[in-house]
Amino acid sequence: MLTKIASLFENPWGEDNTQKKKPANNANKDQAAQDLELLYKKYKGSFDKFNPNFNSFKGIILGFLAFIVLWLLTGFYTVGPDEQGLVLRFGKYNRTVSPGLHYHLPAPVEKKIKVKVTKINLIEVGYRSIGNNVQSRTEESLMLTGDENIVDINFEVQWRVKDAYNYLFNVRDAFSGNTVRSAAESSMRAVIGKTNIAVALAEGRSQIEEESKMLLQNVLDSYEAGVDIVRLQLLKVDPPLQVIDAFRDVQTAKLDKEKSINQAESYKNDIIPKARGDAQKNIEEALAYKNAKIADATGKSKRFLQVYKEYSRAKDITRKRLYIDTMTEVLDKANVTIIDGSVSKTGVMPYLPINELNKVRK
Known part of the structure; x- marks a missing residue:
């Protein structure tokens, strides 16, 4: 032409x-x-x-x-494999294009915007990394716990764009990441606000990370922000620097208290079973003693009744036999010495050691 x-x-x-x-x-x-x-x-x-x-x-x-x-x-352009392209016609959204070579009416009729949808973006909350230096942002990091203590928290959020249209048109100042940062800070404050400081400083970190990530994703989805949260990681959870020494003293006291309680529990768990064992032993010994005494008394009573029966038949013989048995039992245990007075006039010592003679005889 x-x-x-x-x-x-x-x-x-x-x-x-x-x-x-x-x-x-x-x-x-x-x-x-x-x-x-x-x-x-x-x-x-x-x-x-x-x-x-x-x-x-x-x-x-x-x-x-x-x-x-x-x-x-000038209307020819390419969209990379890690990008989504949006075309605006006179400033109004017209279409979304996939990776490849495309054409749009040149400016000012149409305008293209390319958004990287596979790039992992990083935002920092509570601090900022500037080269090798780290600057604290206390207005972001200081948070109130569920038991009305204050913790100093630094964490980072990794995120990516999953819907370029929603990200550009539903998020204010999208490319700065400030909206994601504000939502992340609010989500973390909500989770920390119902968590005790002892849990936040110790075993509760992974739970806090998971709950904060889920809450942040739900908030962004409710705004149709077109953002996918890849990871939320706690980097620091400490008491504020101004009171960290006092807090450590309190924690040490709590640990000492727990130690004393554990020692007392250990002593209780050791002494109570022993006491119960000793009590059971005493009970069993008492029962055995009772049974032995009852058996002995029963036997003696039966023996007495038998003797009484024989005594009733022959009182003189039985009385004499009982006397002899009793004297035998008594004298067998006594230290017996016999002195005959009739022989004392002869100058001979009338001494007869019965017990010693019995020992020699035995």
């Missing part, structure tokens, strides 16, 4: 039909040539005056057409 336009300006009078049509004879050809020569001479002056302006106009047209072509060529 441009070639035809250019040829038009090269020959503003149109195509030369005289070269395409063959004259009927040489006379007609010569006559036509003479007529054109006369016509050229007649209007030569006027044509010379008009021709410079016409050449200038032709240059403007060619330049404008070249500009239009270059302007149209």
